[in-house]
Amino acid sequence: xxxxxxxxxxxxxxxxxxxxxxxxLECNFETFRQNNCQVLVIDDxxxxxxxxxxVYSNVTLFRLEKNVGVSNARNFAVQKCTGEYxxxxxxxxxxxxxxxxxxxxxxxxxxxxxxxxGAVKVSVNKGTVYQDSYHLNKIMPYHFFFKNYCILSGTxxxxxxxxxxxxxxxxxxxxxxxxxxxxxxxxxxxPEVGSVRQIxxxxxxxxxxxxxxxxxxxxxxRYNNIVLSIxxxxxxxxxxxxxxxxxxxxxxxx
Numbered sequence: 408x409x410x411x412x413x414x415x416x417x418x419x420x421x422x423x424x425x426x427x428x429x430x431x432l433e434c435n436f437e438t439f440r441q442n443n444c445q446v447l448v449i450d451d452x453x454x455x456x457x458x459x460x461x462v463y464s465n466v467t468l469f470r471l472e473k474n475v476g477v478s479n480a481r482n483f484a485v486q487k488c489t490g491e492y493x494x495x496x497x498x499x500x501x502x503x504x505x506x507x508x509x510x511x512x513x514x515x516x517x518x519x520x521x522x523x524x525g526a527v528k529v530s531v532n533k534g535t536v537y538q539d540s541y542h543l544n545k546i547m548p549y550h551f552f553f554k555n556y557c558i559l560s561g562t563x564x565x566x567x568x569x570x571x572x573x574x575x576x577x578x579x580x581x582x583x584x585x586x587x588x589x590x591x592x593x594x595x596x597x598p599e600v601g602s603v604r605q606i607x608x609x610x611x612x613x614x615x616x617x618x619x620x621x622x623x624x625x626x627x628x629r630y631n632n633i634v635l636s637i638x639x640x641x642x643x644x645x646x647x648x649x650x651x652x653x654x655x656x657x658x659x660x661x
Contacts, residue, residue: 416490524601561601
């Protein structure tokens with residue numbers, strides 16, 4: 408059996424979001440240290456200077472000469488990982504405080520190759536959680552087309568599996584990645600919260616809902632006929648409107 412230097416490798420691609428990386432380290436570094444983590448920050452050709460304090464041991468900053476895109480940045484990092492499990496984390500997310508406790512339990516219990524957890528979005532201005540992505544994904548139209556879609560941020564994947572698959576440099580690269588991985592490997596999604604995305608902070612990656620809907624439609628269109636694709640688009644749009652209204656009502660009520 409192969410011996411790994413670390414239990415976990417944390418992959419954090421970043422582009423012009425030094426504040427996001429700092430938030431991750433301030434919130435999660437102690438748990439990284441306690442759980443034998445290697446942390447790889449990939450600066451994808453940022454225009455702003457990104458530095459890592461010497462205080463953070465086991466954190467390595469890689470600077471790419473030019474902006475190659477988040478998919479290529481992740482692919483670069485995966486080949487550098489020496490942890491038994493590789494955990495992907497977006498630069499505007501942080502891991503939940505009890506993430507590693509849940510992860511250890513689920514690894515022992517499920518023996519899965521890929522372990523995904525729920526995620527929440529938090530309004531920094533109001534301090535309210537207004538979307539639970541795990542429960543959203545359980546009713547998403549993804550499951551009419553392929554199962555085992557995972558929320559990428561906070562997902563743990565066995566080192567050997569991750570190194571056999573590359574992220575493609577396309578919009579919604581995570582959809583394509585899980586579509587490919589789930590053909591061969593055991594993928595499980597669990598209800599515990601794994602990551603927290605902070606909305607309303609500088610450097611947030613959350614983009615246009617319209618662009619998101621169109622991107623999902625294009626992905627599904629590759630694998631299904633036009634009727635199913637239009638059905639998917641209708642379902643996804645309705646869900647986006649529902650969660651948008653729920654977030655507005657939640658903020659107003661509080």
